Amino acid sequence: MFSNQVALITGASQGIGKEIAYYFAERGARVIVNYPFESEYEKAQAVVESIQKAGGWGEAIQADVGKEDEVKNMFEQIKSKYNALHILVNNAGITKDSSIKKMSVEQYSDVIHTNLTGSFLTLKEASLIMGGQSYGRIINTSSISGLHGNFGQANYASAKAGIVGLTKTAAIEYARKGVTVNAIAPGFIRTPMTDQIPDDIKTSMISEIPVQRIGEPVDIASAAAFLASEEAGYITGQILSVNGGSFM
Numbered sequence: 361m362f363s364n365q366v367a368l369i370t371g372a373s374q375g376i377g378k379e380i381a382y383y384f385a386e387r388g389a390r391v392i393v394n395y396p397f398e399s400e401y402e403k404a405q406a407v408v409e410s411i412q413k414a415g416g417w418g419e420a421i422q423a424d425v426g427k428e429d430e431v432k433n434m435f436e437q438i439k440s441k442y443n444a445l446h447i448l449v450n451n452a453g454i455t456k457d458s459s460i461k462k463m464s465v466e467q468y469s470d471v472i473h474t475n476l477t478g479s480f481l482t483l484k485e486a487s488l489i490m491g492g493q494s495y496g497r498i499i500n501t502s503s504i505s506g507l508h509g510n511f512g513q514a515n516y517a518s519a520k521a522g523i524v525g526l527t528k529t530a531a532i533e534y535a536r537k538g539v540t541v542n543a544i545a546p547g548f549i550r551t552p553m554t555d556q557i558p559d560d561i562k563t564s565m566i567s568e569i570p571v572q573r574i575g576e577p578v579d580i581a582s583a584a585a586f587l588a589s590e591e592a593g594y595i596t597g598q599i600l601s602v603n604g605g606s607f608m
Contacts, residue, residue: 361589362389366442370394370425370482371452373404375551376501379577380449380584381407385416387585389447392438393420396452425452425478435485444493447588448486450479450500453519455553457512468515475519480526483541487534496539497588500527504547504603520545524599531597540596542587547603549575570605 367384371377373395385391391411395404404420411418423434438445453475456467479500490496505513506520523543531541548554548565554574557565566574583602586592601607 361387361585362447364388364390365446366390366392366438366444367447367449367588368392368394368438368445368482368486369449369451370478371396373400373407373420375553376546376549376577376580377449377451378407380451380581381418382411382414383578383581383585384447384449384588385411385418386414388416390417390442391419393418394425394434394452395420395422396424398422424474425450425482426474428481431478431481431485435489439489445486445489446493446496448482448490448496448498449584449588450482450498450523452478453501455513455516457516459512460514463514468518471515472519472522475516476522476526479523483526483530487530487537487539490539491534491537494538496534496537497592498530498534498539498541499584499587500541500543502527502543502545502599504545504601504607507545507599507601508607527599528597535596540587540593542592542596543599544580544583544587545599545601545603546580547575547601547606549577549580551577568606569603573604575602575604 367389369381372381372393381391393404393407408418408420421434423430500523502523503520505517509517527543
């Protein structure tokens with residue numbers, strides 16, 4: 361499916377990003393596992409080693425997507441080693457939840473900077489490579505929170521709503537260069553973060569989802585793989601909601 365294609369997955373040392381890295385590697389991609397800080401090295405390397413043990417190809421590269429110099433350095437490494445980039449999955453993100461009344465400007469800015477500005481920085485660098493090769497697939501990560509809001513997530517919802525605008529604008533600008541830009545808006549997905557939610561609250565949340573189950577990281581990975589495929593070449597500027605029907 362992705363034989364010999366180079367795929368960069370940001371924030372791939374854990375959670376949904378890790379599953380996406382596995383999923384793409386299993387289908388032949390040469391996966392670059394991005395991780396934000398040196399403290400995450402062992403986690404990222406564990407992902408790479410798992411990919412390699414399964415017969416795939418993986419490499420870990422550190423870069424905080426919110427820092428332009430680190431993003432540029434990461435892409436210089438990619439260009440130097442591969443001279444190509446076929447797929448970018450912008451998955452890196454953070455949360456710093458609080459009600460608007462209690463949220464500090466720093467909490468708001470940090471989330472906007474990593475989740476939205478970080479996606480802009482990596483998309484910009486990736487599009488320079490992809491435009492030159494007249495082919496590319498960019499998949500950004502929005503959220504159900506960015507589509508309908510969520511209590512205590514003014515910063516996160518704002519960033520994820522911004523991803524929608526970024527995606528649609530980039531899709532217009534790069535369509536003629538053979539580069540598609542789409543986004544996935546996950547709903548309630550099983551991750552280390554959602555595992556911390558008390559069971560009674562989790563049960564209540566699941567009861568409101570039409571398919572009556574929590575989403576799994578593979579649900580997001582398979583959606584990303586479809587949007588990254590050659591078969592999805594006529595799809596661009598779209599937001600694919602993967603939420604079990606909880607928001608339509």
